[in-house]
Amino acid sequence: MSRICIMGGTFDPIHYGHLVVAEEVRHQFGLEKVIFIPAARPPHKTAKEISKPHHRVNMARMATATNKYFEVSTIELEREGPSYTIDTVVAIQEIYDVDKVYFITGADAVLEILTWKEAERLLSICNFVAATRPGYDLNKLAENLKPLPKDVFKNIIPLEVPALSISSTDIRNRVREGRSIKYLLPEPVEEYIRNNNIYQGF
Numbered sequence: 001m002s003r004i005c006i007m008g009g010t011f012d013p014i015h016y017g018h019l020v021v022a023e024e025v026r027h028q029f030g031l032e033k034v035i036f037i038p039a040a041r042p043p044h045k046t047a048k049e050i051s052k053p054h055h056r057v058n059m060a061r062m063a064t065a066t067n068k069y070f071e072v073s074t075i076e077l078e079r080e081g082p083s084y085t086i087d088t089v090v091a092i093q094e095i096y097d098v099d100k101v102y103f104i105t106g107a108d109a110v111l112e113i114l115t116w117k118e119a120e121r122l123l124s125i126c127n128f129v130a131a132t133r134p135g136y137d138l139n140k141l142a143e144n145l146k147p148l149p150k151d152v153f154k155n156i157i158p159l160e161v162p163a164l165s166i167s168s169t170d171i172r173n174r175v176r177e178g179r180s181i182k183y184l185l186p187e188p189v190e191e192y193i194r195n196n197n198i199y200q201g202f
């Protein structure tokens with residue numbers, strides 16, 4: 001039975017914050033594969049702010065090309081409607097014949113998980129890794145997720161990762177304002193953003 005992990009995100013664009021979290025989880029849990037899954041329509045974000053899926057997929061592919069454990073799946077782009085994680089996890093479990101997948105979130109996302117579709121069921125079929133992220137306090141996890149039964153809450157595994165105060169929002173703002181994005185994301189992605197004029201009009 002394979003041990004695989006999903007890193008879901010809007011990835012607009014993918015950056016070193018995502019990559020360092022994914023690599024840390026892969027190594028700590030001895031996972032065979034990390035599948036980056038760009039969301040077609042992230043449930044909590046409005047469509048007009050988001051770049052076209054093919055750009056986000058291309059950037060994710062470039063960023064992950066040098067890590068043999070990383071791959072990118074377009075599974076959420078092939079589905080209609082909002083990209084709910086519960087649907088993705090169930091589909092991945094069927095495709096890979098895994099018992100429980102690991103799903104990675106940063107602290108900001110996991111602190112809001114009770115607003116996700118079928119949160120309790122999702123947490124009971126997954127191992128959820130909650131990575132530390134600068135600006136968000138994982139110590140609030142127990143307080144925020146108090147309504148969850150204890151045996152479900154225990155499926156959330158907090159993990160300290162090297163702190164990178166990088167966000168896609170900041171990168172988009174920098175591009176729009178003509179500021180440098182060097183060293184915040186892999187060079188091929190930086191070049192792709194430049195060549196395709198992404199984020200200029202955001």
Ligand SMILES: Nc1ncnc2c1ncn2[C@@H]1O[C@H](COP(=O)(O)OP(=O)(O)OP(=O)(O)O)[C@@H](O)[C@H]1O
Nearest residue numbers: 008009010011017105106109133164166167168169
């Ligand atoms: N610097 C970071 N450190 C830890 N986790 C992160 C970091 N950046 C993103 N993540 C996590 O990666 C996942 C995907 O994030 P997402 O693609 O929305 O990036 P983002 O930088 O948060 O984007 P935006 O600024 O547009 O909201 C989320 O679970 C998020 O918490």
Ligand SMILES: O=C(O)c1ccc[n+]([C@@H]2O[C@H](COP(=O)([O-])O)[C@@H](O)[C@H]2O)c1
Nearest residue numbers: 008009010039042043044084085116117
């Ligand atoms: O399933 C949900 O209801 C749900 C609600 C919000 C976010 N998510 C997922 O969480 C991941 C990170 O989301 P985001 O918006 O921070 O990029 C991404 O894979 C989203 O599809 C999922």
